[in-house]
Amino acid sequence: MTIHSSKRARSEDQKVKRQAEILAAARDLIEELGFDGVTMNALARRANLAKGTLYLYVRSKEELFLLLFVEALEDLVGRFENEHELSAHPADLADYLTDLSQNTPLFLPLFARLVAVIETNVADEPLFTAKRSMLAKFERFAVHLAKLMHLDPDRAGLVARTLMNVLQGAAQFDLTANRDPEGLPDDMREAFAINEFTRNFRPAVELILGAVASD
Amino acid sequence: MTIHSSKRARSEDQKVKRQAEILAAARDLIEELGFDGVTMNALARRANLAKGTLYLYVRSKEELFLLLFVEALEDLVGRFENEHELSAHPADLADYLTDLSQNTPLFLPLFARLVAVIETNVADEPLFTAKRSMLAKFERFAVHLAKLMHLDPDRAGLVARTLMNVLQGAAQFDLTANRDPEGLPDDMREAFAINEFTRNFRPAVELILGAVASD
Amino acid sequence: MTIHSSKRARSEDQKVKRQAEILAAARDLIEELGFDGVTMNALARRANLAKGTLYLYVRSKEELFLLLFVEALEDLVGRFENEHELSAHPADLADYLTDLSQNTPLFLPLFARLVAVIETNVADEPLFTAKRSMLAKFERFAVHLAKLMHLDPDRAGLVARTLMNVLQGAAQFDLTANRDPEGLPDDMREAFAINEFTRNFRPAVELILGAVASD
């Protein structure tokens, strides 16, 4: 049970803190009940706030998810940027990026919902803000990738963009991959399993990086 | 307004035709009103059938979409298989595959909804049937790709799978790309535009195919 | 799987036989799936007939239940009439009647649905026919009871009518009595159990018969 800092959030500081508390409560809720478990009711209860209060800090449920995704993306990109010793070998980098994506909490499921669920239902203003922020982070990713692999910016941009598409696709397929194999026909068991993120993403990344590694 | 062939579909043939009519009506509706416009009510009206009759041919709305997707996939793969003269040059093949995806009616938007919307909400039995069919088609795609590019099966499988992920990602991003630029801030105009299918997919495919083309 | 006598039922005899087959299929279905499992679709399948054919022998689903009940009632009353050696002692007779009611297949659950479900939804003509038949059977029951207990007709009628009311009530309560005790709070376990037919009916009958036994 998240306890919030104080009953009234007056200063800008307190507002930011309160919003962070709400995001944390949302993360809790997603972890515990999945995305469908996140109702504004449940969120309010979890955050120890009234339903109406939520809307003082977040304009809609989708904006909430969007904020969550932006944070996850920052988390992922930030960690990537701090890795200066990474092997530029395609296989190694593929391993690293696969792990990074999977180990960034909520990154994959949020990314999978980014376009169809989140962007589609969010108001313009927060969407624009988020998009700018996301594009900047993506750019930082591309820059760091360029540095690691000694690529010229254009080439790195192309690779980064390709990776982003694969990542989105793999995140998407992963959505239904983790089905309880219990009771599945044998061929279906495998049919679901091959959709797992790792099995899609890692080899694809290796292939893509391999295409430019020797440059 | 689709008028159906006869009042009662008694023969197996007529039943197949009637289901096809229903799918056609659904395609109409999607084109005209978008996916949200497809309600069972509207569909019944459009197909000139009673609501209950729909359920004799389709067990749920999601199964309907699934059937539609399987058809679109068959359409795409079938056309690909029939292209024996294709240039194996990455850039050319990238062009071709981009066009093919875009010119297969409803393929992209259905693919974008395949996992999160369709698979998630369809009953097991039709899902399994569809999955088997989809996997077979995917395999045919990989085989033909192998032939075109003179790749060994494993390599072709990897490439095909990678392309499938990119395609899914690009289809996803394309969902919100086509926003009326009117009234958008300049940077947002571009931010939406770069999500367009072609701009994501084509270069990625070229890059990926380039990685294996010289083999 | 009930196989019906012949594809076409021409003579009156064959018609009667065909209807009996349908009733038998219905009994099967109820036993197997409960009353909610009896859909006209399932019934047709079980009886190896087309849905439409059902309606040549039974005017509605409720009429079917009504016919079933009349048969069960005949079964019960007939068996009662054939018992000439019954002890007229209230406790013994209570035991006997309790067993009789429970051992007449489908009697209790059909009786419980007789008024609210069946009579309410059946057309007048079959209803009237059934009512006449039911009243006659009830009368036979009263007459036999009078004989057994050496009661004058009026008194026997009163007792019989009272028993019928108790029987209806007990059949009603029995509807929800047999709930899986697993997971029930202790007090609820008992709260459901006391609604069991035997626990309601037997003592009530003994009390009622005791009121007139010494006459």
Next chain:
Amino acid sequence: MTIHSSKRARSEDQKVKRQAEILAAARDLIEELGFDGVTMNALARRANLAKGTLYLYVRSKEELFLLLFVEALEDLVGRFENEHELSAHPADLADYLTDLSQNTPLFLPLFARLVAVIETNVADEPLFTAKRSMLAKFERFAVHLAKLMHLDPDRAGLVARTLMNVLQGAAQFDLTANRDPEGLPDDMREAFAINEFTRNFRPAVELILGAVASD
């Protein structure tokens, strides 16, 4: 048209009042249109509330009926308990109980639906609560009956339980008793009339009470 007290029910008091208003609107509706006329739509309209608001006060339509029945039962039992001067003579008490049952608004039709319609379709938690409350009221009825008739508790329990079964049966039969005799065949006219509550219940009660009155 029920107008409710205030726009927003903030205090606990107001909430209780609002629920009472909803129940009252339901009673109105039943009286006017019968039980089938009670749709959540109609109820919302009648109560001058939005549909969703109903669900803040009542978890389902069946819970609504259950609440209504519990109130009616309280009404009946409460009035019974306050009668200290009642004649303990079986005929008098039978008259009284018959009148009491009939004069408690909605008691009979709700009781007739209690098991098959209401209990069957209500969620566990409200069902358990209601059952506890109903059992307690039944117990109070038995206790008061014991006092009136100078019965020992066990005997009174048996009588009370028997009466409850008869009452349930008679309520059941009463469901179809009040048919417009116009156009009915003569024998059917009587066949329906004998199902009237009074004709079933009163003599049965007298018989039952007679069995223990002289103790």
Next chain:
DNA sequence: TATGAATGAGAATTCATTCAT
């Protein structure tokens, strides 16, 4: 600021019965 009561749109599905063949 905070609260939480009130709002209301929105759509899928079943199944008894009919009737064209």
Next chain:
DNA sequence: GATGAATGAATTCTCATTCAT
């Protein structure tokens, strides 16, 4: 007589968001 395709009525309940207090 038999078939089974077609019909279509009918109603619940959820939950994001708002706004009176």
